[in-house]
Amino acid sequence: MNSKFEGIVLENSEKIVEMWLEEIGTLRKENRTESISIDLYESTNREFVDVIFTSIKSHGSTNAVEEFSEKIINLGWPLSYITDGLQVFRRVTIDFILRQSERVDTEYISNVLSSVDEWVEPIIRILVNDYSGNWEHIVSLQRVALQELSAPLIPVIDGITIMPLVGTVDTDRAKLIMESLLQGVITHNSEVVLIDITGVPVVDTMVAHHLIQAAEAVRLIGAKCILVGIRPEIAQTIVNLGINLTDFPTKSTLKKGFLTALEITNRKVVNVKSSENDIEKLIESIQGE
Template sequence: MDSRFKQLVIDNSDSIVQKWMNEIDSLKSGNYTAAISDELYESTNREFVNVIFTSIRNQGSTKAVEDFSEKIINLGWPLSYITDGLQVFRRVSTDYLLTQSDQVDSDYFSNVLTSVDNWVEPIIRELVNEYSGSWEHILSLQRLALQELSAPLIPVMEGITIMPLIGTIDTERAKLIMENLLEGAIKHNSEVVLIDITGVPVVDTMVAHHIIQAAEAVRLIGSTCILVGIRPEIAQTIVNLGIDLSNFPTKSSLKKGFTKALEITGRHVVDIEAKQNNIEQIMDSLQGE
């Protein structure tokens, strides 16, 4: 019976596809696909229904399913587009098969439902699994890219490096900060490392603990760590929490921290213009004598 139903659906695919397209089009307005152009929506729908019929004809073939699920992800369309489309196909195919018999009894009705389910359920599983797998892969790549950018160590001059931190610091990111600090300090032969927390919205006990651990680790390899970017509200929070930051220097701004780093490395900022004026005054004085 299933093979007969399958052949009926395949032989009358044009009629079923047209009914499917009409119902899918009615879902477009007011839902997740409303902003999609009509041309792209129609071409994708036709590709979708072709994938469905290809899967029915060649049960066990997953290449078309894999390619289509990857395309939907690249388009940025939600998983509900796939599930809605397959539910519409289930309904349209069932209605069509029920109209092909003059006498529909319970056995016939049951056989139709079972046959359609046997076609649609494997496609749903394949598409959902492929979609989910591809989406997880993309997310993992994005997560790795964000991690690489989330804790950069920037050498600004010989012996001085800066690590600007932006956003929330959790345990996983704190571990990455620690690794980058140690590797970068050794790689750049840093005497002073500035940790800039200007872009960190909240400094609680956990965040402060992670920062203290990172600073202590830097100290153990022979470098000095300076915490900069401590805003008034952050300072008040640190005091209220009883967090001890007395073991390494802290500054309110990156500018002040950089000046301190120059002092630690035996350098200082010189006002070139003022110095030039002093030299000119001395020269004028010597010439007057």
């Protein structure tokens, strides 16, 4: 049966292609391909339908389909174009075959349906798999990029390290922050770490809890942790939520925190040259001459 239908379809391929092209042409609005030029749209349609026929002729050889899917993914065409195209092909073909024969009973229809499905299914499977594989790949790349950004650690001077946090802190990220914080303390041999939360939009009980845990873990491995970048609204939420941060030194700005860190490590910032003195010396030397 299958080969008989295959014969019908291949012999009348031109007619079917024509019907298909006509229908797919009307779908431009729906499948989000309006931005694509008419020439490119039509040539891609031709290629698509060729690929479908090649696949039917070769009884499920996937090479042509794979090449086509790679091309169309690279061009960024929507997946709905592919699924619409195959649906239309299915409808047109079934319609065509049924119209070719005089004797149409239930069994015949069911045979036609299963044969056409047999042609279309492998193609749709490959294309959808390729598309979703491509998306998953992008998502995993972005996840890695996000992870790299999520807990940076900057050793500013001997013994003092800063971790600026930007964005929302969730449980997974909090774990990552803690790990990289502790590892950083060990690698940089830091006495004091400053966690800067200027870029954290919301500090709720959960975020505060994670920060307290991180600070406690830092203390366990033998360093001190100062929380800096507490904006007024953050201070308000912390107190209103009843979060106890008393065991945890906090400062409003990174600058103040850094000065405290210098104090803890027995250092301070000194001007190398005082400009006033320079002028006095200059005047003295002129007077001396």
